[in-house]
Amino acid sequence: MMGRTDGGRGFPLIAPHRSTWVAVPTAVVTPLALIGLAALATNPDYLAGGAVVGGLVLIVVLFVIMWLSGRGWVVGVAAVLGFGLLAISGPAYEDGVMAHRGVRTKVMVTAAHHVEDSEGQFSWHCDVKRADGRPLPHATLKDDRCWGAWHVGQPEEILVDPDGWVAPSPVDTDYSGRTVEVVLTAAAAVLFAVLVLTGARLGRGTARRG
Structure with a gap:
């Protein structure tokens, strides 16, 4: 049975004899899951899904950590580390892929689109195709690589992931x-795991005293 063991604030802590069974998988699996979802989001086709699921996973895990530890500061630090994993591991994976297997490829700009982002800012996106006619996944130039309608028909050289x-x-x-x-x-992954296990130990100590 669970009791109110957080010093009277009314948040129920998990029973001490069961906390280890929750804490260890949470500490090990959560960083791996967040890193995996961030890597999934590096594919533009799965960007939205990876980001949304990653955020939901982190939110659920934060409630679990609060249940284990009963301490707001543990949850706060876990949130910072979790969002850090989502923010950093994706670019790390993407940079590693392109640095190790990116191939310089000649392309031709075929179309240009004026696109408005979520903040109301406009930018140009250019569609491109390989000069040799082979398929090119995610064939779009963005940001400062597309300069408007006059860019259509211009040759470019870009770095391409052969696996797409x-x-x-x-x-x-x-x-x-x-x-x-x-x-x-x-x-961040190691610190997250240590934090979860430390929080669970603190929660067990509070539960015993309660």
Whole structure:
């Protein structure tokens, strides 16, 4: 049975003898799941789904951590680490893919579109096709790589993932920071796991005293 063991605030802690069975899988699986969903979102076809599911997973896990620990500061730190994993691991994966297997590819701009983002800002997106006619997944240039309707018909050279998972990127993209991204991802994953286990231990101690 669970009791109110959080010092009178009314948040029920999980029973001490059962907390380990919840804490260990939460500590191990959650960072891996968040990293996997962030990697999934690097494919433009799955960007929205990966981002939404990743956010929902983190929200559910934060409630579990509150249930385990009964401490708001543990939940707050876990939220920062969790959002950090979602934000950093995706770019780290994408940069690693392009740095190791990206291929310089000649393309031709075939169309240009004026696009409005969620903040009401307009930018140009250009459709491209490979010069050799072969299929090119996610064949779009964005941001400062598409300069308007006059760009149609112009040749370009971009970096392409041969497997078609990651969207093309400019050939002059700097991937030197990917090592830092990987280190930060690993550190956030380890800290998240340690935090969950520490929070569960604190919760068990409070439950025993209650």
